[in-house]
Amino acid sequence: MSVARNTLVQSSLTLASRILGMVRDILLIAKIGAGPIGDAWATAQQFPNLFRRIFAEGAFASAFVPTYARTLEAEGAEAARDVAQEALRVLFAATAALTIVAQIFMPWVLLLIHGGQADDPESYGLAVLLTRITMPYLTFMAIAALLSGVLNSAERFVLSAGVPTLLNLCLIPAAFVAPDAEGTALAAAMAYFVAGLLQAGALWWGVNRQKVRLSLIGWPRLTPAVKKVLKLAIPGTIAASGTQINIIVSQSLASFEVGAKSWLYAADRLYQLPLGLVGVAVGVAILPRLSRAARASDDGSSRQTMDEGIGLAMALTLPAAAALMIAPVFLIDAFFTRGEFLPSDAAMSGSALFHFAWGVPAFVLIKVLAPAFFAREDTKTPMRYALVSVVINTVLGAGLFFWMKSNGGAGFIGLAIATSVAAWMNTALLAMTLLARGWYTPGPRLVSGVVRAALATAIMSAAVWFMLQNxxxxxxxxxxSRIASAAAIVFAGGVIYAFAALLTGAIRISDIRQALRR
Incomplete structure (x- = not known):
């Protein structure tokens, strides 16, 4: 399949999940609101969201797929199955042990990510309880990640892209279980556990359908093949998760400002849309092709794949980032202001969304550039750059947060600024290294396409600004209706961008036909 076709499969199913996710968040945010309970709920979601984005959205698979695919091609299906099974047992044992240890020491673990509210026993205790309930999601996502890697290696993307929908289908009913904010948060935390079990189960069924028979029964062994997987997977997972680690750091600092975690969470739900729909989808779609090109030393195919991936990512991401920058408060207010989430909360959340928005292209590019390293089994270089971005985000974020608070401002806005700055630095380091090593040089068609996409985005931005003035x-x-107006403006902006992209040549009908053809 082409990059665009694989990306379309990923994005279409991810879009369905994200639409349900928006419904979920609209309902839960309205019931829980912003404040101590909302901050406790946001804290309880930090670990599940981190694990979901690390594992389910391709970071772990990005490290596992090249090794599994290489074994499958060189040694056959049985050898690849053995690698997957031994890796699965080790991963299950390690994450289960980590989950148990975290359950025991959770009051102290949360001092790292919710320490700013440790002096409020009621709120802090609720955060500890909720996080203990959601913590087992780690083990389920680890199993799901490896199973997704097996499916993606065979270019079977439908099930791995579709199972995240189960999380939203479990969380939506939780909004109706209890009449109060605390009861709703407890029900939603329990829904995470159920969803993790269902997601892992669905992927297990899918792998069995591919006649890859795996078993968790057996003592975990660090075989040479498993050691090789872990050697790539651990730094690769860190590398692909730099943005998510930065979010954790920002949320930890935000605990020193009551309500800030809730405001950042609402902003996160919107700016993560293009990252999930485009960045993750393109990264997952191009990795198998890049891995094959690297094994065959086919530089031409590798560059063409990267050009397609980056071009497609920017054509879809630039308009999304522009829309989020033009109308951050309007969008937050339209989708989330109801119930316990007030217009004043929307204004605060929107101010953070603006600064996340100009980092969106960088968040997406990281997901597209990193697979070029993973395909060559170099996971340490992206890991180092991810850790550099974490240091930048931590130092700059803490500095801006406390400086802005000391001057009477909202400190959490500085955290959004730092997250975007760190993402752009990570992107620059990845791009410059690919150029320096001769692994990738953008073709003239890509450069032209990005310029045309930027022009089409400018046309769309002007139209959206005009609509907001009216x-x-x-x-x-x-x-x-606020939400109907927002939906209408978003839809109109999308249609205008599509026409502008065709007009400027950023998207061509012939390219669409070729991309969708097998």
Whole structure:
């Protein structure tokens, strides 16, 4: 399959999951609101969201797929199955042990990510309880990640892209279980456990359908093949998770400002949309092709794949980032202001979303550039750059946070700024290293395509700005509904961008036809 076709499969199923995710967040944020309980709920989601984005969204698979695919091609299906089974047992044992240890020491673990509210026993105790309930999601996601890697190696993307929907299908009913904020948060935490079990089970069924028979029964062994997988997987997972680690750091600092975690969480739900729909999808789609090209020393195919991936990512990401920068408060207010989440909360969250928005292209490019290293089994270089970005984010974020607070401002805005700066630095380091090593040089068609996409984005941005200037008239025609007005403007912006992209040549009909053809 082509990069665009694989990406379309990934993005279509991810879009369905993200739409359900928006419904989930609209309901839960309205019930829980911003404040001590909302901050406790945001804290309880930090570990599950980190594990989901590390494992389910391709970071672990990015390290596992090249080794598994190489074994499959060189030694056959049985040898590859053995590698997968031994790796699965080791991964299960390690994550289960980590989960048990975390359950015991959770009150002290949370001092690292929720320490700012440790002096409030009621709120802190709730955060500890909720996080203990959600923590087993780690083990389920580890199993799901490896199973997804097996499926993706065979270019079977449908199930691995579709199972995240189960999380939203479990969380949505949780919004209706209890009448109060605390009861809703408890029900939602329990839903995480159920969802993890269902996701791992569905992928296990899918792998069995591919006639890859795996078993968790047996003592975990660090065989040479497993050691090789772990040698690549551990730094590779860290490398592909730099953005998520930076989010954890920012959320930890935000605990010193009551409500800030809730505001950052609402902003996170919107700017993560293009990252999940585009960045993760493109990264997962190009990795198998890059791995094959690297094994065959086919530099031409590798460059063409990277050009396609980056071009597609930027054509879809630039308009999304521009829209988030033009109308951050409007979008937050339209989707989340109801119930316990107030207009004042939307204003605070929107101010963070603006600064996350200009980092969105970098967040996506990291997901597209890193596979070029993973395909060559170099996971340490991206890991080092990810850790550099974490240091930048921590130092700059802490400095801005406390400086802005000391001057009477909202410190959490500095955390959003630092996260985007760190992402751009990570992107620059990855790109410059690929150029220096001769592993990738952008072709003239890619450069031209990005310029055309930027021009089409400018046209769309002007149209969206005009619509916002005439928002009262638009709302009057749409039953004075905030969410209907937002949906209409987003849809109109998308249509305008599509026409502008065709007009400028950023997207060509012939390319679409060729991309969708096997």
């Amino acid at each position: 928002l009262p008239e638009i709302r009057a025609e749409l039953w004075d």
